[in-house]
Amino acid sequence: MSKHLAGPEIEKLIQLLARVPGLGPRSARRAALFLIKKKEALLKPLGLAMQDAAEKIRICSVCGNVDTSDPCSVCTDPRRDQSTIIVVEDVSDLWALERAGTMQVKYHVLGGHLSPLDGIGPDDLNIAGLVNRVAEGNVKEVILAVNATIEGQTTAHYLTDQLHPYPVKITRLAHGVPVGGELDYLDDGTLAAALRARTSL
């Protein structure tokens, strides 16, 4: 094993790198060697950036976003429409929607989806926080931008039930043909949904 060769520091680095998503034991070894070779240009700055992030990053207590301030810069941005909340499963979905850049609104990050099989119930998600924000009365529309999976849709149904008592419009993302997508490669469910939701030209 390499632990007899390269010392405990490298072994530890490889072990931790192997737990990063996208890297396995083999690619972690390759990554560690690459980092060691680029010590000044990459290994040192990356180590510092990680410590810096670990020290400064907070979870926003309002929406669940990650940022260096709490409330986060999205929640405190006065230019955003305060009356619309997009509900997403994960921070990465929030980033994806922001990259799309269509709506300047607020967000709410659930932190996952309901999944009874995995023991994830409503209390494990940031749902109470969403209901509180809606109960305050300033929100006019909640857009459920959860994944189009079974779990995502179950979560959407549950959220709809929870938000039902409040005078708020609840919407979901449209189903349809992805832009640039070829019909031949699409599943039947998507095609059927795209046909049903056809729009006139």
Add this chain to the structure above:
Amino acid sequence: MSKHLAGPEIEKLIQLLARVPGLGPRSARRAALFLIKKKEALLKPLGLAMQDAAEKIRICSVCGNVDTSDPCSVCTDPRRDQSTIIVVEDVSDLWALERAGTMQVKYHVLGGHLSPLDGIGPDDLNIAGLVNRVAEGNVKEVILAVNATIEGQTTAHYLTDQLHPYPVKITRLAHGVPVGGELDYLDDGTLAAALRARTSL
């Protein structure tokens, strides 16, 4: 872009992670979010491990291996056969051979292979160091364990020329069928080499 959302610390973390081999811009975002979620269990320890490695790791001035001591623990190991040197292109090859664990010998890491197209000549590799070690007179065999690629074989030829003046046996790894490999999937060159080097039972 996410830089307006998540602050410069996360943006910097993502940018640096994207330069790690095995990760791209997209998987770097996913990895960064995963690390932030596992702040105590992974992000902090990994940042520390990187700084620790950056501080302590040296390139062995004898053989080119990476270790926390110079000369490295392989070079200073008295139980290893001092008269045999295995020449490899990269530290990862040294690790692979040690995992195979067949020979307790010394190594020499070239740091790559000759590649005129990429502007990598003899002076860019740790070749002078190898010639010096052989010139000292204690080495009886040099095993060229370079890759079986065009560049690796070019490098092997060059090394053979350089070591020719010295009374040292120069060998290379055997070509043949990989253990567990199926003949049907092997290339013609490997099959021909395996046939030529057939052994009697």
